[in-house]
Amino acid sequence: MTRERGLATRLLMLRRFSTAFAALCLSATPAQAALTRAEQAMVRTIDAEQARTTSMLERWVDQNSGTMNVAGVRAVRDLVDPEFKVLGFTTEWIDMKAAGRAGHLVARHNGSKASKRLLLIAHLDTVFEPDSPFQRWERQGDMARGPGGGDDKGGIAVIVAALRAMKAAGTLDRANITVFLTGDEEDSGNPITIARRDLIAEGKKADAALDFEDLAQDDGQNGPVDLGSIARRSAxxxxxxxxxxxxxxxxxxxxxxxxxxxxxxxxxxxxxxxxxxxxxxxxxxxxxxxxxxxxxxxxxxxxxxxxxxxxxxxxxxxxxxxxxxxxxxxxxxxxxxxxxxxxxxxxxxxxxxxDEDGYPPMPPTAGNRALLGRLNAVNRDMGLAEMTELDPAKRGAGDISFVAADVDGLVGLGPGSVGSHTPNEAVNVPSIFKQAKRAAILMSRLAAEPRSGR
Incomplete structure (x- = not known):
């Protein structure tokens, strides 16, 4: 089977099962007695804002932000930046002209000094430059084709939806969260020591790092099966x-x-x-x-x-x-x-x-595995299946690897998607909301914990 036929087949399978799967998740989630009142409120907020979140993502996808399109990356920054400011975050743009790239958007929320510090990682750029014919959002039922819909504008949409839910439920108030959105994940700037200098510095301050690239999934008998990702290989x-x-x-x-x-x-x-x-x-x-x-x-x-x-x-x-x-x-x-x-x-x-400008490895560690355990506790309380570990050989390199030596981390908190890096890239829209619920609850629980002395 050719790569194109394989992607088309999986896209068809996702369309077939996504409606029933999403309905199951959405109907099961609010009724779970294991969720606190605040957590149930977050679930309701994310459900109520589905149309808003989808419309927001569509605007981002329709703005080209190929890595080398410096103006386009900055234009997406201008669309994303207000979403954080309205939630009480302070934002900073780190110019990366010295590395030949647009720059990075950093949003910071300062809560209780005693609470754990969370670092959320995603990226503004895509592999599709302005000369690519693949430029626009196209909704097809529960699936939406579009450059960066899954990788990784969809991940940023999950972050925003989760943070808005936390704000509405009051759990954002005490949270210490830094959102780091790189502008060159798909083709990092040179030298890498400059291009990732600021991300590495944030990793040294954090207690947990959460990467919002695509959700890892396997094809199961009844549709896609979600997997946890605690490691990435080098490149x-x-x-x-x-x-x-x-x-x-x-x-x-x-x-x-x-x-x-x-x-x-x-x-x-x-x-x-x-x-x-x-x-x-x-x-x-x-x-x-x-x-x-x-x-x-x-x-x-x-x-x-x-x-x-x-x-x-x-x-x-x-x-x-x-x-x-x-x-x-x-x-x-x-x-x-x-x-x-x-x-x-x-x-x-x-x-x-x-070459010494590549991506370092993120080996599987006890700390990373413990974070997956925390996410699986959220899954149980939401009535979702627990996530087994993804084989890291099935995942490419990513920005979280630059902080892996300093902080425990999880990968794949973004939405489910298919066809990444191809004109068949499509995001499973209902998975955005499921992932936002998981992230909001996980971050709220982590933010309620005291720092361990780091």
Missing amino acids: GSWTVKVTGRSAHSSGIGNPGVGYGAIYELARILDTFRRELPDDKLTYNVGLIGGGQSADLDEGRIRLQATGKTNIVAATAVARGDLRAISQEQIERTRAKMRAIVAQSLPGAKAEISF
Whole structure:
């Protein structure tokens, strides 16, 4: 089955089950005796404001905010900013011109000094630039197609709906919440030390981090099954460059000539394939070329090569990515890759380099798992199924990883969606409200707890 057919099939399944599933969630939620009065009030507020929330999200989606569209990202900021101010948040725009990007919107609510500090993470940008034909919101029953409807304007809609419910129920008053909306999650600015400097600083102050990217789901017998996400893998790049002895092809393999750059690069990559496998580790080759010349462009995403069939290749280049679940796994794998590269065939010499501007890993920890336990307590009280852990190999890298070394976190508090990063991207609209209820109750309970001395 092609990717397009697979996405279409899942979209059809979500449409088929979303109405019944949403009705079940909405009818079960308010009646749960396990919810406090304030929590029941939050549920009612979110239900009452469904039309408002949906209309708000539609306006955001219709404003292009591709990462490189600096004006567009700022325009979405201007739409989002008042939603926080009306709730008593102070907002700040952190300009990221120094990193070649628009900037980040930060909204802060100061409650009781003794209460836990929560960091909410989402992003303003999408992968769809102004030249993309995919630009507008289109409602199709319970599903709505649109750039960023799920990733991640839908996540921001969940945040706003949850905070409005907390305000109405009075649980926002004592809460210490910082909302950090990056403007370059889909294509981070450079250097990364500047682009993520302020997010890292907020993570050091927080007691819990909640990431509002797409809800993780599996296809169940009766429709999508919600999963909890407590880990994300890293995302980093590597480059292998090889030089060989240029000579007439009739001498290939002879002692004075050797095997040339392309054979050596092929040896390296195939050895990676055979010798690097490890749990949760992936290593992809995304760009390759070789010949008499092989030149990468400045952005290292294009390669121009020249050569002839009767000349032994003088140079070869390959670039790829490396995704791991822990820093230890990254270092161990890099050491293996360096050792493989060093065992060059006669007549060739290779070197490998690793980019240092990637995304770090968010390994599964006891603290993250405890947060999922807190979310599952909310699920039980709402009459929803408990969420098992998502395999982190099924999820890409994300901004929460930059704070993972300093604070416990949860991923995937945004809405359910399909087709992320494709023109088939569609958000399950009822899931926005379900996720907002989960988030509002979870944040209210966490905010009622004292800090542990951090």
